Amino acid sequence: MQSTSAIVLALLAYTSSVQATPLRRSEPALSLTQQLFIADTAVDRFALLPDDKQFLFDFNQKQANPGAGGEIIAANRKAFPALVGTGAGMAVGRLNACGMNTLHVHPRSAELQIVVQGRIVTEMVPENGVNDANGKRRVIRNEVGPFQMTPFYQGSVHTQFNPDCDPAVFIAAFPAEDFGTGQIADETFALSDDVIAATFGQSIAGADIDKVRQAIPINVALGVDECLKKCGIPKNH
Structure with a gap:
């Protein structure tokens, strides 16, 4: 009996020790941006950025997947963690001859754009309800030269086009660390064929929807016939 009691007590002690030890699950390491977000104080954030070079962002780098007409290099809090806590972001756009930054929106920020x-x-x-003198939806159009600026409001649909044969460069400032970008054409043609057909009526035949979808560039695209002819740039068929 004493031997049995000793075994029972030993088993109970072992079970108790196992239950008291929490199970350890392998969790992915937090990114630097995530660590900066949950830091207790701004002082702690600086401790997570010990290298002065972590406060330097180089817009001379190349975009991972540039479009045919140029490239946009964006400094948001993921690409540049030192922005955490600043409430600001920035982008530099380079548009080649006849290059266009296709219709897009920034869902979480306004934009101030200056041409350099x-x-x-x-x-x-x-937005809806902003009409011109004739009661039609207003389109605000400007030609922006060196060191001139124009605003794009949060959520507004906008585009930029280089009408010349030489490259153009602009700088865009955002009052947000994660301003985001949504290309209108990409998002529209990602919808189902029925929705697209209902939206565009008879202007797009159902059999042609996939062709149109595949022809939409991801970001910056060549466009405008007059500029292409002026600069001697052949169309892509």
Whole structure:
């Protein structure tokens, strides 16, 4: 009996020790941006950025998947963790001859854009109810030259186009660390064929929807016939 009692007590002690030890699950390591987010104080955030070079962002780098007409290099809090806590972001756009940054929106931020090289034609469509003198939806269009600026409001649909044969460069400032970008054409043609057909009526035949979808560039695309002819740039068929 004493031997049995000793065994029972030993088993109970072992079970108790196992239950008291929490199970350890392998969790993915937090990114630097995540660590900066949950730091208790701003002082602690600086401790997570010990290298002065972590406060330097190079817009001379190349975009991972540039479009045919240029590239956009964005500094948001993922690409540049030192932005955490600043409430700000920035992008530099380089548009080649006849290059266009296709219609897009920034879902979480307004944008202030200044041209530093060449000229850019911009168009912006604000929200519903903003109409012109004729009662039609207003499109705000400007030709922006070097060191001139134009705003794009949060959620507004807008685009930029380089009408010349020389490259144009702009700088965009955002009051947000994660401003985001949504290309209108990509998002529209990602919807089901029925929705697209209902949206565009008879202007797009159902059999052609996949062709149109595949022809939509991801970001910056060549466009505008007059500029292509002027600069001697052949169309892609």
